[in-house]
Amino acid sequence: xxxxxxxxxxLAVLLAACGSADDVEPTGTETSERAPREATVGQAQQQQQxxxxxxxxxxxxxxxxxxxxxxxxxxxxxxxxxEPSDPEPQPEAVDHSAVAPEPSIVGTHKxxxxxxxxxxxxxxxxxxxxxxxxx
Amino acid sequence: MLIEQFVAxxxxxxxxxxxxxxxxxxxxxxxxxxxxxEQGGFWPLHDRFMLADxxxxxxxxxxxxxxxxxxxxxxxxxxxxDAATLPLIQASYGEGVERGVEGTPTIFVNxxxxxxxxxxxxxxxxxxxNAP
Numbered sequence: 001x002x003x004x005x006x007x008x009x010x011l012a013v014l015l016a017a018c019g020s021a022d023d024v025e026p027t028g029t030e031t032s033e034r035a036p037r038e039a040t041v042g043q044a045q046q047q048q049q050x051x052x053x054x055x056x057x058x059x060x061x062x063x064x065x066x067x068x069x070x071x072x073x074x075x076x077x078x079x080x081x082x083e084p085s086d087p088e089p090q091p092e093a094v095d096h097s098a099v100a101p102e103p104s105i106v107g108t109h110k111x112x113x114x115x116x117x118x119x120x121x122x123x124x125x126x127x128x129x130x131x132x133x134x135x
Numbered sequence: 136m137l138i139e140q141f142v143a144x145x146x147x148x149x150x151x152x153x154x155x156x157x158x159x160x161x162x163x164x165x166x167x168x169x170x171x172x173e174q175g176g177f178w179p180l181h182d183r184f185m186l187a188d189x190x191x192x193x194x195x196x197x198x199x200x201x202x203x204x205x206x207x208x209x210x211x212x213x214x215x216x217d218a219a220t221l222p223l224i225q226a227s228y229g230e231g232v233e234r235g236v237e238g239t240p241t242i243f244v245n246x247x248x249x250x251x252x253x254x255x256x257x258x259x260x261x262x263x264x265n266a267p
Contacts, residue, residue, distance in 0.1 A: 099226045105175030112143050114178055119138060120148030126263045128137070128147050128256065129243040131154035131231045134164035134184035 136253060141260050151181065153227040154239050160192060162224065167197060169220030170211050171204065179204040 104116040112119050141147035153169065155161035164184050171180040183191060183200055190196030201211050214220060231241070240251045244259035 099222045102169075102223060103173055103175070105172075107175055107178075109178035110138070112138060116172055117151045117177055118148055119150075119178070120142040121145050122148065124142070124145055124148040126141065126147035126260050127243075127245055128141070128149045128260065129152055129246075130149065131152045131227075131234075131236045131241040131243075132239045133153070133155045133157050133161040134168065134181075135155075135157045135161045135187075 137256055137260075140257070146264055147260055151177075152231065153224040154231045154236055154241070155224065155228065156239055162221075164191070165224045166215060166218060166220050167191070169223055170214035171201065171206060173214055173220070174206045174210060176201070176204045176206045 102116055104118075106113070106115045108114060109119060113121060115122070137147075138149060142149050153165045155165045168177060168180050168184060171177055180191075180200065188196075188200075191200055198208055198212075201208050234243070235248070242249050242251045242256055244256060245263045247259065249255045249259040
């Protein structure tokens, strides 16, 4: 009887050991498989966020006059004087006749007739032309 | 003042021409105003840029202003992304160079270059009005 009990106890211990080993291995495998998958998704999200962030920064840098000014200054400083570094539009490259006409939408601005970039009546005897920029 | 005195009275008309001589921000602003012009919104955005409103150099600030002016921002943004108005600005710039414009503001009254002070422009307009 004691021998039978001993065998049963040994068997139970053995089964318990096997059972716990079965439990551990898939968990470990699952964990090891899940970890890189989550990392990949995480990396993609990080990458996407990073790309979005870079795009926003690019737009902001393009729009930020101070940063643009700094970039321009660097360009001018870094490049030798012989190399053309002028980012401004080159009039020689433009065929004036090929430029599409602007829409001349008629309206009113501060009580004055407007038509596109023009204020006033087309029949007015005097034309004031203002070559200007916005900075 | 000039606008009220001479333009509103029908004696003169005033035309703005793009001359972005101050680098990329100037080109950016000119493209934006020209894109607003595509929807009939030239003057409100012109005035805001002339007030040196720095917020217009951020996407959010520009969008706020464009929508405030009653323009369709999607159409405006597409115009900006395509730089659709850039050839027009280049042409205006080229014309300025051909006419001897070296800086801004440069003013012509009936084709004659004058100083950009109020007095000089007013005198030139008066002379043009009184010319036989």
